[in-house]
Amino acid sequence: xxxxxxxxxxxxxxxxxxxxxxxxxxxxxxxxxxxxxxxxxxxxxxxxxxxxxxxxxxxxxxxxxxxxxxxxxxxxxxxxxxxxxxxxxxxxxxxxxxxxxxxxxxxxxxxxxxxxxxxxxxxxxxxxxxxxxxxxxxxxxxxxxxxxxxxxxxxxxxxxxxxxxxxxxxxxxxxxxxxxxxxxxxxxxxxxxxxxxxxxxxxxxxxxxxxxxxxxxxxxxxxxxxxxxxxxxxxxxxxxxxxxxxxxxxxxxxxxxxxxxxxxxxxxxxxxxxxxxxxxxxxxxxxxxxxxxxxxxxxxxxxxxxxxxxxxxxxxxxxxxxxxxxxxxxxxxxxxxxxxxxxxxxxxxxxxxxxxxxxxxxxxxxxxxxxxxxxxxxxxxxxxxxxxxxxxxxxxxxxxxxxxxxxxxxxxxxxxxxxxxxxxxxxxxxxxxxxxxxxxxxxxxxxxxxxxxxxxxxxxxxxxxxxxxxxxxxxxxxxxxxxxxxxxxxxxxxxxxxxxxxxxxxxxxxxxxxxxxxxxxxxxxxxxxxxxxxxxxxxxxxxxxxxxxxxxxxxxxxxxxxxxxxxxxxxxxxxxxxxxxxxxxxxxxxxxxxxxxxxxxxxxxxxxxxxxxxxxxxxxxxxxxxxxxxxxxxxxxxxxxxxxxxxxxxxxxxxxxxxxxxxxxxxxxxxxxxxxxxxxxxxxxxxxxxxxxxxxxxxxxxxxxxxxxxxxxxxxxxxxxxxxxxxxxxxxxxxxxxxxxxxxxxxxxxxxxxxxxxxxxxxxxxxxxxxxxxxxxxxxxxxxxxxxxxxxxxxxxxxxxxxxxxxxxxxxxxxxxxxxxxxxxxxxxxxxxxxxxxxxxxxxxxxxxxxxxxxxxxxxxxxxxxxxxxxxxxxxxxxxx
Numbered sequence: 001x002x003x004x005x006x007x008x009x010x011x012x013x014x015x016x017x018x019x020x021x022x023x024x025x026x027x028x029x030x031x032x033x034x035x036x037x038x039x040x041x042x043x044x045x046x047x048x049x050x051x052x053x054x055x056x057x058x059x060x061x062x063x064x065x066x067x068x069x070x071x072x073x074x075x076x077x078x079x080x081x082x083x084x085x086x087x088x089x090x091x092x093x094x095x096x097x098x099x100x101x102x103x104x105x106x107x108x109x110x111x112x113x114x115x116x117x118x119x120x121x122x123x124x125x126x127x128x129x130x131x132x133x134x135x136x137x138x139x140x141x142x143x144x145x146x147x148x149x150x151x152x153x154x155x156x157x158x159x160x161x162x163x164x165x166x167x168x169x170x171x172x173x174x175x176x177x178x179x180x181x182x183x184x185x186x187x188x189x190x191x192x193x194x195x196x197x198x199x200x201x202x203x204x205x206x207x208x209x210x211x212x213x214x215x216x217x218x219x220x221x222x223x224x225x226x227x228x229x230x231x232x233x234x235x236x237x238x239x240x241x242x243x244x245x246x247x248x249x250x251x252x253x254x255x256x257x258x259x260x261x262x263x264x265x266x267x268x269x270x271x272x273x274x275x276x277x278x279x280x281x282x283x284x285x286x287x288x289x290x291x292x293x294x295x296x297x298x299x300x301x302x303x304x305x306x307x308x309x310x311x312x313x314x315x316x317x318x319x320x321x322x323x324x325x326x327x328x329x330x331x332x333x334x335x336x337x338x339x340x341x342x343x344x345x346x347x348x349x350x351x352x353x354x355x356x357x358x359x360x361x362x363x364x365x366x367x368x369x370x371x372x373x374x375x376x377x378x379x380x381x382x383x384x385x386x387x388x389x390x391x392x393x394x395x396x397x398x399x400x401x402x403x404x405x406x407x408x409x410x411x412x413x414x415x416x417x418x419x420x421x422x423x424x425x426x427x428x429x430x431x432x433x434x435x436x437x438x439x440x441x442x443x444x445x446x447x448x449x450x451x452x453x454x455x456x457x458x459x460x461x462x463x464x465x466x467x468x469x470x471x472x473x474x475x476x477x478x479x480x481x482x483x484x485x486x487x488x489x490x491x492x493x494x495x496x497x498x499x500x501x502x503x504x505x506x507x508x509x510x511x512x513x514x515x516x517x518x519x520x521x522x523x524x525x526x527x528x529x530x531x532x533x534x535x536x537x538x539x540x541x542x543x544x545x546x547x548x549x550x551x552x553x554x555x556x557x558x559x560x561x562x563x564x565x566x567x568x569x570x571x572x573x574x575x576x577x578x579x580x581x582x583x584x585x586x587x588x589x590x591x592x593x594x595x596x597x598x599x600x601x602x603x604x605x606x607x608x609x610x611x612x613x614x615x616x617x618x619x620x621x622x623x624x625x626x627x628x629x630x631x632x633x634x635x636x637x638x639x640x641x642x643x644x645x646x647x648x649x650x651x652x653x654x655x656x657x658x659x660x661x662x663x664x665x666x667x668x669x670x671x672x673x674x675x676x677x678x679x680x681x682x683x684x685x686x687x688x689x690x691x692x693x694x695x696x697x698x699x700x701x702x703x704x705x706x707x708x709x710x711x712x713x714x715x716x717x718x719x720x721x722x723x724x725x726x727x728x729x730x731x732x733x734x735x736x737x738x739x740x741x742x743x744x745x746x747x748x749x750x751x752x753x754x755x756x757x758x759x760x761x762x763x764x765x766x767x768x769x770x771x772x773x774x775x776x777x778x779x780x781x782x783x784x785x786x787x788x789x790x791x792x793x794x795x796x797x798x799x800x801x802x803x804x805x806x807x808x809x810x811x812x813x814x815x816x817x818x819x820x821x822x823x824x825x826x827x828x829x830x831x832x833x834x835x836x837x838x839x840x841x842x843x844x845x846x847x848x849x850x851x852x853x854x855x856x857x858x859x860x861x862x863x864x865x866x867x868x869x870x871x872x873x874x875x876x877x878x879x880x881x
Contacts, residue, residue: 007031011038011078017233019145019226022138026068027421031105034097038078042094049117055100058132058316063109065320068135072233074100076129077122079236092121125237130249134232136319137253141229143326144222144260146420146429147333151218151267152186153432154333154418155211156193156381157340158274161281164208166194172212173447182223183216188446189436193380207273214270218263225256254315261322265306268329272299275336281343287407291339298332334418337388338411344377345385380435387431388414391424450548450556456784461771466541468588469561469762473539476581478563481538483523485545489513495522495719495746502546504556516545520562521719521743521759528566528757529750535567541764554735555765561585564759566747572690574758575723575742576697582727582738582760583703591729591770594737596706598664598725599713600691601741606684607711610677611653613646619718620644625658626714629728629735633658658712664695667709687722694723715739719746723758732770738762783835788881790836791818792827794843801842805852805873809840812874814881831857838881840873856880 005028008021012035024030057069074097081092096118103111118126159166169187173179190211232249275295282288305325377385392410416422447453454462492503492515504516517523520540528536541561548556563581565574579596586594604625608618624640633655640646640654660667668691671678678684691709698704707725715724722742729737740760748754775782789809793802802818809816817836819827831839841853852873856863868876 005029005031007033009033009035010075011035013037016230017075019138019141019229019233022068022071022135022233023142025071025104026064026135026139028067028107032071032074032101034074034078034101038081039094041081042097043081043092043119044094047093047119049119050123052116052118052123052126055116056126056129056131058314058320060317061132061136061320062323065132065136065139065323066111067104068139069132070100070104070135072135072138073126073129073131074104075233076125076131076237079234080121080125092125093119096122128237130232130253132316133250133253133319134229136316136323137225137229137257138233140257140260140319140323140326141222141225143323143330143420144218144264145226146425147267147326147330148215148219148222150418150429150432151215151271151333152189152211153193153380153384153435154271154337154340155208155215155274156190156378157344157384158278158336159190159194159208159211160197160377160381161278161340161343162203162205162208162274163198164203164205166190166197166208168209169212180213180216182220183212186215186219187212192436193384194378195380197378197381205277207270207277210270214263214266218260218267221256221260221263225260228253228256250315254318257315257319257322261306261318261325264322264326264329265302268299268302268325268332271329271332271336272302275332275339278336278339278343282339284342284407287342287411290408291335291342291411295332295335295339298328298335302328302332330418330420331415334415337418338414341385341388341414342407345389383431383435387428388417391417391427448556450550450554452555457782458768458772460782460784461775462768465589465764465767465771466561469541469585469764470539472581472584472588473561473563475584476537476563476577478537478539481524481527481540482542483517483520483527483540485543486514486516487523487526489515491526491750492518492522495749502548504545504547518546519544519761520560521564521761522746524562524564524566524759525743525746525757526750528755529747529753532751532753533566534753534755537565539563558763558765561762561764562759564757566755566757568756572693572697572723575690576694576701578740578758578760579694579698579707579723579725580701580703582725582740582762583706585762586706586727586738589767589771591737591767591774592732593730594706594727595708595730596725596727596738597661597708597710597713598723599710599715600687600723601715601720602683602722603678603687603691603711604714606678606681606687607657608654609683610681611657612650613654617644617646621646621654622714625654625712628658628712628714661708661710661712664691664704664707664709665699668692668695690722715741719743721745725760729766729770732773735766736763737766737770781835785815785817785834785836787815787817787834787836789814789816789838789840789877790827790831790834791816791840792831792842793818793820794822794824794827794841795847796820796822798842798847801847805840805842805870808874809877812878814874814877828857838877840877854880 006024008025008030009015010017010021010032015035021030025032055070055073057066057073061069077092077097077100096116099116169191172187173184232253272295276292279288279292279295282291302325305321305328392413417424417428419425486506489503489505490513493500496503496518499518503518506514506516520542524538524540527533539562541559543557544560545557548554550556563578565578567574579598582596604622605618608621609615613621621640621644624636624644627636627639637648637651637655640651641648660671668688670676672688672692678688695704695707695709698707713724713726715726720741721744724741725739726736727738728735738760740758742756742758744756745754747757791802791805791809793799793805797820799820802820806816806818817830817834819830821827827839827841830836837856837858839855839857841855843853846852849867850870851867852870854863854865854868854873854876863880865876
């Protein structure tokens, strides 16, 4: 069979060489041949030569590593003769490649190159090819790539053994675009493998919850090495006769290997720790002790390997040591698989072995086999376990008592499946790929970027917040309004300034061009104009959509909570009330300290006019000023000067003004003092007069301490005409949590009548983030339901009893659920999980006597009331609720 080795051809036109090919040739699985077209390109001229004593392969390498180096060297000689390199190709002859070819295709364990004559061009390739390092990288790339493809399946088996909580795997992709893609990918593979996982989900185990991060980083670095190895395998020796163009290749590969070294170490450490956890579940003491000892040995080998593998200046020596460490980690992962397998299927296997060894199955054997509890596994892990079982060779002739010898054989057989050079590895790898990539389970559905699902605990927080917000809105006399989630595109365009590019367009449906609503203000203005309304105070809580780059607290789909007042009223009355409402909302939501930054659009326009900005550039310059909360003035100035055409002097004048901020009354007084440039400008003078009225009202309403007068606040939206404001949470990096302003001309864009209006929008998604973080810090338990009573029918087939009792509670307006199950733990677990304070218990005794037992579960005030009649139990509960 050894003579039937396949052949790999190099040097063909358009051919591409890979780490896998290098590994096959290096390990002796395949021969190598040179394409005839490449042979024809070698020089036949009589060229002066120089004498060398070796090929320049590094010392101290294994036979496999040396052969890999020779493969790379051979390919470099061919590539340097193909026109892809600027070296002196005409002096590369066929004699040297043919000699390397003969060595590679021989069965010799060691080789002696002897003295060789080489041309100047050939010598450059031998000196500058980095063949040894690239060859080592190719072997490491091949092995680590294979490891990255199966290591999740092994970790999934450990999840099954430990019954660990894996809910965190679903939380990695927040949808904001900032997630670690490789960690998310690992979590996705694990969820596919564990689809149907029966773990209780309560046990938090660090060695399990860290899997996506440890494996994700390993996967990331492996991909980097794979890309670099592929590039160098298919590049000739660059840089002319000196080969100086290759400078830096060794350093670049060395840097990647250094990162991979740490990732491999972490992978091995955590695999070993998981194996240690799984060992506790193996029933056979001899097997457990044997595997524990073997696992400890490999763990010590890994530590020694890294203690001796400090980064070397000689990159080849470092790569050689890393290759050895990788082999150790492979064995550790294999041992984790062995331990997890015997924890899950060992007892069942031993019984099968015992039974198969006897010609007839005795009664005791049948009972023994019946008593072995078969693990209920996820779909993917179940397939992995079955695949392993089918490949175990059971010695039929062994006696029933000879189980330990069989167990040892099975351990070796399983380890061979996880050996990348073993006969069964390719089959196992294919099986894992099939599970992960299967159409049936191909990735549990993924959310689009910038969107989120909300679990029951999150929804409890959201519903509480919405309730508070609606209460505040209704307190101020607003009525609810709902508008379509999409509008005609022409309705939205031209209302948002430079942000119009973020509007989500919808494909043309029936001749109407539509877009998803960007906010709730423009649809409100459209509604008022379309219906001829001249006075309207409304609120709306609904989702809006923006084609934005997701980031922390910034999503593509999110809720806005809007309050708007349209119509003519006393000067600054609606403006004051809107800001007052915003402070009430933030106070009631209890999200911590905050401030409301406030400015006036007319004051901004007056400021820009004073500074010498042309009127046609007011809006675009305001858009730049609006970035000062995220960028330095120097960055904003650069944008205004280089991109928007302002002179440096004008930008500096703007810079002097926008630095002004402070307490409203104090800064207002400063801006209105005699000789102020603002008083000489009509626009800014009107703004200061209006702000004087508004600040007085805010002061009288006792909320002005929340307001900061800030001349850098610009709000980039085109439709603002008067007061503008923005709320930020102090100490939380989530950006604006609420904003708004006056927009007197927006409604008139949709009709013939101008209706002045002012409004605000609460950034509820960011508020939710703050609330959730506060709950975590304060260890607050959030009840996902408002259930007050659990009707517990502790017998089977008594749905009628549950229906009767629960219906009586529902009719009394009591929030109730029911469970019908004879297992008491089912009832108490349900009540505890949902935080239900009271139970109505009906067991066999209660059924026979026509009574119920009332049980209060609240810690510290437990109570039990027995023998309550069926006719009065609702009244008794109502007294106590």
